[in-house]
Amino acid sequence: MNTPLHPEELAAAEVCFASVGALLYAEPSVETVAEAVASRQFAEAPYAADNAWACRGLEQLDQWGAEAAEAAGAQTAGDAGTPEALDPAATAALLAASPAFVERVDALRREWLRLFVGLGTPEASCLESFYVEPNSHMFGQNTLAVRAAYKRHGLQVERLHAEPDDHLGLMLGFVAHLIAAERAALEAGDADRAAALADEQRVFLADHILPWLAVWHYAVAKHGRTAYFRGVGDFTFGLAACYAERFNIRFDEEARVFKQRR
Template identity: 30%
Template sequence: MLDAATLDSLAAAFAALGRLHREAPDETALRGFRDLIEDWPLAALEPEGKDSAAGPSNAGPSNAGPSNAGPSNAGPSNAGPSNAGLPSAGLPNSGSSSAGPSNPGPSNPAPAGAAAVGEAGTADASTRTRWHGGTDAGRAATGAGMEQIRESARAGETPEEIRRDHDLLYGDTAAARVAPYESVHRGVDGLVFGEATLEVRAAYQALSLQAPKLNQEPDDHIGLEFDFMAQLTLQVIDALYGDDAARAEKLMTHGTDFLRDHLLAWAPQMLDLATQHAQTHFMKGVVLLSIGALDSYAELLDLPFERP
């Protein structure tokens, strides 16, 4: 049975990580993300092998029922990019010419950067119940990622340093150390706009979504694929609160197919490379948190998650 509280936690994590893979945070978003890392919605395994003490200890749906957290009261429309400091970088509705959402609602991009952790989904960080799913390896990656974000703050890493690392890592303005596009990793020729790109585009279009710079930048950027899973998950929650179980199941089938056929088919290897090439604690943290998030969603859907 689908649980809205669990889905809310996953939507929040995937929304935040999608934004941070797409664009480095500015000072406001960086400070907010660091402040909110202790409220990370997915469980972490500390080095000594115990669950992280940070955040709520239970993961039941009691705090996220329709009576206090339905999409009509606290969906993405109340947590737009204006609270985040990061430009919108996700998937607008099909037909929108801008990178940001044209209309509020679960089908539009969840908020960016810090706001995504605290506000994406249907509950805020203070009331969201941390989901204790995922394998030990995945929760260990989450714990290591959280510690890297803490270390980034302790080391005083600046937005400029993180932006430079993001640029060098993903090739924002230069050659990428680790290409962030699925087609590069899975295509025979290792080029962008390959077969995988078109398949991903079709998956977006099935939910009336599209890449922000259609035909200019590849649709299969890891940040956009993470953002797509966040938006799909929010639509599932919307369907659950609307008592539309059939739509919720149909959406989850679409999400399962996308996760299995796309993200899990290339992102673990790409993220493993990124952990080796990232030079700042912050970007290492983002990558490790992403590994943990993929592991958590894969376990929920009973899909294999294989790290290199």
């Protein structure tokens, strides 16, 4: 059974899935990280605010941002004693011009490559195939199934056949796409289509993300060296766990797996 969500809740979940998908998929850049830190993007999230893992993830991300800003001699909106009207764009420019901040983002870039890409075997691969295919074979049946799901919605990875379709960042972005479509159907008064899209999300999460997410999360926690990427790992896990509950799927802490409740 799927629990219906209001359009506002769906919009909040959509933003979170799209944002964390981008954090995992794209190599960190000075500009994007500076914008996130300057605006205090990680101070709070519109969805999963009551999930312990998600909250812990946000705390770590915001902590990393505060320390990076302090090292660069910058203040961000919302800091104690800082005017709320502080211009985030000006702060982002100041951060991007700071050698100390650039050095910290360079360290993030190296960590992103080590964790998720790897010169050999990544320490926390974001590919579903790495965890579920025999010998971690890429472009296998699971990848093709994910590709088919994208195709049904008119989507295709930019470098088809050159990059795996089953990257966690891409798949979280796809869930965001489905959530947006469900919200649009609800707002158009098409309850049947909204229900079908919700069920498609349930199947996609249960088939392609949740079975290996706990193992990935553990790997990020074990090998992550910065609060930034440990925070990304925690928030990703908490967000998915929180959203899965609308489909009566809950993470079993003892068994360390997601289970469908009857």
